[in-house]
Amino acid sequence: MRRIATAVAAALALGLLLPWAMPATAASAPPAAAAFRQEVPRTILALVDLREEDTIRLSRIHTMVELPLNHLGLSVVYWNVADGLPDLSRYPGLRGVVTWFAGEPFADAAAYIDWVGRAMDRGVRFAVLGQPGVRLERGGRPVPLALANRFFARFGLRDDDGFSDLTYRSKPALADGTIGFERTLSGVLPGYPLFRKTDARVSSHLVMRRADDPASDSHLVVTGPAGGLAAEGYDRYFDAEYNRRQWIVDPFAFFRNAFATDDLPKPDVTTLSGRRIYFSHIDGDGWRNVTEVTPHAAKRVLSADMVRIAAIEPFPDLPVTVAPIVGDLDPTWNGTPQSVEAAKTLFALPQVEPASHTWTHPFQWIFFKDYSRQKEAPFLDRDGTYRPTKSDDHAAETAGEVSDIGRYAVPRAYLQQPFDLDQEIGGALDYFTRLAPAGKRAVLVQWSGDTSPFEDALAAVRKTGGVNMNGGDARFDADFPSITGLPPVGLPVGTERQIYAAGSNENTYTDLWTNRFYGYRNLVNTMRHAGAPIRLKPFNVYYHMYSGQKAASLNALVSVLTAARATELAPVAASIYARIAEGFYTARFEPLEGGRRWRVRDRGALNTLRFDRASATAVDFTRSTGVLGQRHSQGSLYVALDPAVAEPVVALAEIDRADRDPPAPVPYLVEGRWAFSALAGEGTGEGAGFRVAATGYGEGAMVWRVPRPGPWTITAERDGAVLWTGSATADDDGRLALTVPLSGIDPLILRLRPILRPSGGAAG
Incomplete structure (x- = not known):
């Protein structure tokens, strides 16, 4: 089957270039000159104990945690702690570690606590759900409280060696929007440890209080500079009768805070x-x-x-x-x-x-x-x-x-x-x-x-x-x-x-x-x-x-x-x-000078990046190369990359309005049914248009944002022959919606050009 790559090859054969993309000095700078920091870390190391969970495929982290982490742009690798503690030098792109133990996985809890401390000292964040693995050693031997508190102190907490096992008088003193994601705290609540907060930099998302006594407050879900912790029974709900699991904690918010993913470019497979x-x-x-x-x-x-x-x-x-x-x-x-x-x-x-x-x-x-x-x-x-x-x-x-x-x-x-x-x-x-x-x-x-x-x-x-x-x-x-x-x-x-x-x-x-x-x-x-x-x-x-x-x-x-x-x-x-999907795992991001600017490497066939909480953010096309388009949806900014550009550069800027397609000095794709590649300008002056390779299924509905409002003419070509010619009008905001009434299974070249008045101005 002729696929997307065919259209890219056809476009490249026509020598489609991007004369408008960015200033020549920036565009011609070698990659080594542009890079000044290491790649953005996006690997999460999941510690699992395959003595308590038979396979990674059925583990809590894989079945519950990995989807939210993937959505946040993070790739997960696994280590079985039954084989000892991993050497973190094997993970150069490590952003964080996640654990979700059900029992006591470590024979030497002190060694694990020291290992965690060394990892955090090098900037690795930790997200801990369920049992932390530091209260009992394997075999049931208690860990000294002072030693366990070395671990909890990293999360801004202190275990006061108290435990509320009768919770009928307990209720949340604080439960923010992170709590109650799929199931609210109701019914008979699990027992919980007494965690005091010791670090003002830590945000508490769930604080349980017993009998309206503030002295009994226990901080059960927290996030902060070191990561996050969610106490067992307050992270998720499990119904053994129906084998049903639901999140109490909002995993997207919890892991977003724990691993600080807000400004991370997210390779998007959807x-x-x-x-x-x-x-x-x-x-x-x-x-x-x-x-x-x-x-x-x-x-x-x-x-x-x-x-x-x-x-x-x-x-x-x-x-x-x-x-x-x-x-x-x-x-x-x-x-x-x-x-x-x-x-x-x-x-x-x-x-x-x-x-x-x-x-x-x-x-x-x-x-x-x-x-x-x-x-x-x-x-x-x-x-x-x-x-x-x-x-x-x-x-x-x-x-x-x-x-x-x-x-x-x-x-x-x-x-x-x-x-x-x-x-x-x-x-x-x-x-x-x-x-x-x-x-x-x-x-x-x-x-x-x-x-x-x-x-x-x-x-x-x-x-x-x-x-x-x-x-x-x-x-x-x-x-x-x-x-x-x-x-x-x-x-x-x-x-x-x-x-x-x-x-x-x-x-x-x-x-x-x-x-x-x-x-x-x-x-x-x-x-x-x-x-x-x-x-x-x-x-x-x-x-x-x-x-x-x-x-x-x-x-x-x-x-x-x-x-x-x-x-x-x-x-x-x-x-x-x-x-x-393969490209999700291989994609790498290299921060560039100027702020909020990245070079994208090794993305394979993945051609969409997503930036969350980005309603007031848009692509800065003057500092970007290889970007086809952008679209705001669900509070996120979806950025379409050009398959014809092996290592595109994406830069972001703030915008004043979020209720329309952001203005730009160049045409860009807002959305379309087909796949596009090799976007390039054609002509100069007021009559300058653009061309793009396209392939897809069904008729080609698409929306472009163009610098010039008014009427445009569109032609669709294949192998040098014009198959269709039509026209569409861009509104005052430059939004140009059109449909090419052809099948795009065999690749096409689309040419779009503004229609000018005889005097030289654009037609009204």
């Missing part, structure tokens, strides 16, 4: 061209199921064809990435000519990107970490093939979660041949690339089964030049009423990284495909809550091919796509989102 990103991907499970939808059932139409007919062909403006399982297609495994033809027909559609859901569909990835054929022997019948448990009409259900998720009768769906990791990853990508039309390449691996790949599997994807995605099961709705149902951007697995999907598939809405087959229509609630009042996730429509089997599930899917079509979005292929 937004492109000023709009919320949309992407959709389909796992191939159920590919060969025969649909029950009338009248197609009588013709024995495959579910894959039914999805194409009802949910892909009618939505040419919404891209979708389709990932079959080779075992469902290849006739030497369990494929048929009909299942192969279904894939070829899908891949030929312009809006479809080919991808892979693996070769044999592993259900339990860890089973194959140290694989031997002997391990699979109990699952093989006499001829070494998998024993289907369904009728012929639904045989493909054995190749997906539809039949085995949560119980997994076998380690993978197809066992005819020994497991081969190279075949599973690179071989499957090559197979689907050969099925696709020339110019389309399968690069995305969508993890199957438990979506828990081991390190070598992730490395195999990277070595092919591909990207990976799946897992996370994002839900934020009435059944999952908390941001804790939303996963972070990804998961570190050894030295590799798994990228999570941004939405959950229909399995979680249909009780693992056993009932409520209409349930996927509720995806819109998660997408709405994950988009406002703060944008936490892109709009992701993720499902399986067996959604084409039943009328209820197919109708639910179409309703979701219809809702997405009616929303202001910037659609991209799923592999593009995966590369954007």
